[in-house]
Amino acid sequence: MTQTVGIAGLGAIGSAVGRALVKGIDGLEWIASSDLEAKDEFDIPLMSFEKLAEHCDIIVEALPPKAVPELAEITLKRQKTLVLISSCALLMYPEISDIHKTTNSRILVPSGALSGIDGVKSLSKLGILNSKIKSTKHPRGFSGAPYVEEMGIDLASITEMTRIFEGNALEAAKGFPANVNVAATLSLAGTGPENTRVEIWADPDAKGNSHEFEVTGTYSTITSKVSNMPDPANPKSSMLAAQSIVAVLEDMNSALVVL
Ligand SMILES: NC(=O)c1ccc[n+]([C@@H]2O[C@H](COP(=O)([O-])OP(=O)(O)OC[C@H]3O[C@@H](n4cnc5c(N)ncnc54)[C@H](O)[C@@H]3O)[C@@H](O)[C@H]2O)c1
Structure with missing residues (x-):
């Protein structure tokens, strides 16, 4: 049907x-x-x-x-x-x-702009000890993010790779709702929003965006990196x-x- x-x-x-x-x-x-x-x-x-x-x-x-x-x-x-x-x-x-x-x-x-969510789901059945994700984009990709505005971060003045946020996935979702769906998805598949560490980096030389995570269990460690070119229809989004x-x-x- x-x-x-x-x-x-x-x-x-x-x-x-x-x-x-x-x-x-x-x-x-x-x-x-x-x-x-x-x-x-x-x-x-x-x-x-x-x-x-x-x-x-x-x-x-x-x-x-x-x-x-x-x-x-x-x-x-x-x-x-x-x-x-x-x-x-x-x-x-x-x-x-x-x-x-x-x-x-x-x-x-869906797995969205990430890869490796299948392995994280499997690993979570045995227990996850540590979960962290690092997302990197050009500074302009963060314009309008509530955290950037609250903290008065001047994106235009970033001239080298700079970490602009570190916290858990819940804090990241509130601060960067258009940028960190990947962290939210990883946390939902894995060890939950409070236990998923997130770093957000602004790189003025970045052509696209990348998401790199490491999830550790007792028997396995999963590392994954995806480098995405931006979707021309919406540079904050991704084709994947x-x-x-x-x-x-x-x-x-x-x-x-x-x-
Ligand atoms: N999970 C992931 O890995 C991942 C990756 C990229 C983007 N996203 C998310 O996917 C979502 C869509 O991304 P996009 O690039 O297509 O965004 P977009 O801005 O290109 O499209 C959003 C569309 O929604 C419409 N819209 C806005 N408010 C509406 C409303 N109240 N009722 C009906 N339509 C409305 C807009 O007119 C627009 O056409 C975003 O939330 C984005 O953060 C998730």
């Missing part, structure tokens, strides 16, 4: 997922979207979150984090599946998880993140699934 898909947010990531759905994903049909403005590229009706959740079995979230709680509440209360890429929203807005627990809905968090959603959607009905 075909499942219907709605995409909330047709920006860089939502549009890339839309293109994949237009090409065709087995068992799925993209029928509607939500956005604040019409997108000429797609012949797809735009509707409210309420209507999207009413008409679609699976809702793909590709919104700014602050718009996620409203979508999540509506989707989860309708017992639908939410594919959630703005994973830092789960840390910033605990009410989403509170509502989720009272429903039969599912939240699927959109394709991780496509991979999740393909897995929904695939006969062979490699997790």
Whole structure:
């Protein structure tokens, strides 16, 4: 039976997922979207979150984090599946998880701009002793971040690789909601937001962004580094993140699934 898909947010990531759905994903049909403005590229009706959740079995979230709680509440209360890429929203807005627990809905968090989340999930079954992630971007990639504004960090004056933040994943999500979904995802797969250490570095020579983590258990240590070129449609985003959603959607009905 075909499942219907709605995409909330047709920006860089939502549009890339839309293109994949237009090409065709087995068992799925993209029928509607939500956005604040019409997108000429797609012949797809735009509707409210309420209507999207009413008409679609699976809702793909590709919104700014602050718009996620409203979508999540509506989707989860309708017992639908939410594919959630703005994973830092789960840390910033605990009410989403509170509502989720009272429903039969599912939240699927794709690996996003990271690699190695599969191993971290497996390692967490045996216990994680230490988890840390370092994200590096050009200073301008952090413009508008609440932490940068609160601390009065002058991004334009950074002339060499500089650590601008160190803390846990919860603090990082609040301070850099558009930049540290990777840390949120790692913490959710691993040892939780309070126990996941995060460093954020500004590098004026960086062409793209990179995320490097090390997760240590009793028997294994996993290290992973991803270097991403920025998505031209949104330099704060990454192509890999959109394709991780496509991979999740393909897995929904695939006969062979490699997790
Ligand atoms: N998990 C990861 O590794 C990862 C990686 C990159 C980006 N992200 C996150 O994915 C999300 C989407 O990223 P993007 O690059 O596509 O962003 P984007 O800014 O390109 O697109 C966001 C879209 O949402 C729309 N929108 C905003 N508010 C809305 C509302 N209230 N209702 C309906 N539509 C609304 C905008 O018009 C825009 O089209 C962001 O939260 C970003 O931080 C996660």
